[in-house]
Amino acid sequence: MMFSTELALQECVICKKTENLGFNYGVLTCGACKMFFHRVIFTKKVESYCKYNQNCTSKCRHCRFQRCIQNGMLYTPIENLLNANNQDMLSALIFNLSCLDSNRRDKLFSYHLIGDPTIYELAKAGSLKLEERPADYRMDVMEWGYISGIISVDYMYKLPFIKSLEVDDRAVIFRYCYFYLSLLSDSLRAFNSKKAFICFPDGTEVVKLNSPGVTKYFENKIRCRLAGRVNELNITNEEISLLSVILICNPALPNLSSSAKILLASYQKIYTTALLQYCLLTYQKTGPSRFADLLSLFQVVIKTRQDISHHFVICQLNGPPACLKKLFWS
Amino acid sequence: MMFSTELALQECVICKKTENLGFNYGVLTCGACKMFFHRVIFTKKVESYCKYNQNCTSKCRHCRFQRCIQNGMLYTPIENLLNANNQDMLSALIFNLSCLDSNRRDKLFSYHLIGDPTIYELAKAGSLKLEERPADYRMDVMEWGYISGIISVDYMYKLPFIKSLEVDDRAVIFRYCYFYLSLLSDSLRAFNSKKAFICFPDGTEVVKLNSPGVTKYFENKIRCRLAGRVNELNITNEEISLLSVILICNPALPNLSSSAKILLASYQKIYTTALLQYCLLTYQKTGPSRFADLLSLFQVVIKTRQDISHHFVICQLNGPPACLKKLFWS
DNA sequence: AAATAAGGTCACCAGGTCAC
DNA sequence: GTGACCTGGTGACCTTATTT
Secondary structure, three states: OOOHHHHHHHHOOOOOOOOOEEOOOEEEHHHHHHHHHHHHHHHHOOOOOOOEEEEEOOOOOOHHHHHHOOOOOOOOOOOOOOHHHHHHHHHHHHHHHHHHHHHHHHHHHHEEOOOOOOHHHHHOOOOOEEEEEOOOOOHHHHHHHHHHHHHHHHHHHHHHEEEEHOOHHHHHHHHHHHHHHHHHHHHHHHOOOOOOOOOOOOOOOOOOOOOOOHHHHHHHHHHHHHHHHHHOOOOOOOHHHHHHHHHOOOOOOOOOOOOHHHHHHHHHHHHHHHHHHHHHHHHHHHHHHHHHHHHHHHHHHHHHHHHHHHHHHHHHHHHHOOOHHHHOOO | OOHHHHHHHHHOOOOOOOOEEEOOOOEEEHHHHHEEEEEEEEOOOOOOOOOOOOOOOOOHHHHHEEEEEEEOOOOOOOOOOOHHHHHHHHHHHHHHHHHHHHHHHHHHHHEEEOOOOOOOOOOHHHHOEEEEEEOOOOOOOOHHHHHHHHHHHHHHHHOOHOOOOOOEEEHHHHHHHHHHHHHHHHHHHHOOOOOOEEOOOOOOOOOOOOOOOHHHHHHHHHHHHHHHHHHHOOHHHHHHHHHHHHHHHOOOOOOHHHHHHHHHHHHHHHHHHHHHHHHHHHHHHHHHHHHHHHHHEEEEEEEEHHHHHHHHHHHHOOOOOOOOOHHHOO
């Protein structure tokens, strides 16, 4: 929009070429990179690693596709996903989302964002410039919480419709979603590593255990409620991917502008339809109930967040005050 | 570019056939010659001389391959050269480049270009029409300098990506590189003939010795600095081949268009990776430092060119004015 | 009507195969 | 060894749908 008059001065964010530009899949790219992205998500033929090993040229398909994901290219199916003919659209969408997730997973291990930004500052920035964590970076509960929150924000920025919102609307969404998204991703990690409780990648607990003033039972509820439910459900990566996007597309959030509400509602429709269709295809007759079970996970996530906040407040009252990043209270 | 619309009217530059044409390895050829070239550079099975001696038929593999090289067919590896599986790509590339070098060596002995073209005219020409030197052709420093410069330009024209550039960009590259390329090739010749100084093939010095106004020490520095370093390093033909191409792929040259910069940067990456991989394979543990040593040769080459220019200016001031070909000042 | 971003088509080139 | 033929990825160019 703001670009359209200056298109000639811009370049493809994937390959830096300046000819044949346009907004394709939400990102300013050349026609060649548009076709490349389309082909990859519809045929899924892309190497899962970089053959070039750090010394990559523009010809490497893996890295070219990583740049597409990193820059937020996202396929949005427009036709009715419930139509059986459109199954390849559904799988293209799911593949695309699962790439976002693996991008997110990679970053959680080794990236961070310097500083202590407020939510509004994050929303105003337009995108995040994450950096690699130094090798000796000391991680604790607070740092893990901060970094997973930041990476959830980075994740939301990968959705073109989030970028197209006004700053105020984006701030509302970020504030509401960052914690839930982190929890969803924590729960998938717990399931994949066959753990009955959620924790950070290095094993750090999500709350400080044995804190004064809280019962063991309460701490265990925080650690296990969500992981237990996810394990019961035998959740898939694809389901968590779709649930994450659906969570973000919540037009019912307070203080959203009416245009944002309309936009989010339309995307919510697309992604809930996609999840339903995924359930119908994967679970056949039990698809509808599966769909309901998955959506009910939101309640568990919300409850877990409440408990973690609660736990933190109790710790603050009973122990030495901790320094809290602005992300958590701005 | 200009060919694509008239492909039907064209012919294979190797064998003159008109069917099954395409731009293969940067040159308009038929499919058969494409396969022939590919086979030769990947298996290196080609006679080093022409069995038919001047009376060659189209069946001679040696002469067919010479036509491929002469017309600028060049293999460009796109996969990862650092991958051990792709070692045959590296050796194909190196073999291809060494053929360019030997083509260049042959021409230096017996070819020339009539006239006194400017750099821009050379860049605009699209290719050079070299001719055999008459048997009684008198060679002196100036003539040798001119001819090696011209042959360096001819060498650059053998690289398809140079041909694909705009005239202005090509002129920038020619102006910057022709002298350095000649010096690199002079230094290899010095090493191969076990000389401690650089000189032209017939023994002519690269600068007029005992010129008034310059010290013996300065003249000796010009003659020996580069040759000395190359002898110290025990340089190989392959290394000079790769260094020559890397020198040409310099996206940092002033006044290049942005598209030329992008193009050159991508080729620079390919060829520096190839050189690094060559060093790692050939020198094992000392490969990385060898790589650094080789790249540092550029500094010696640059210094030598400066000194030669300097020397020439001093001679001009102190002696009778020499007639200078436009190549050197256009 | 004009502009935009989807998707479709097809000629193109690198490389592989195989009968000759 | 040769070259016709095939394959897979590519990108210029075209059509279509939608918005303004």
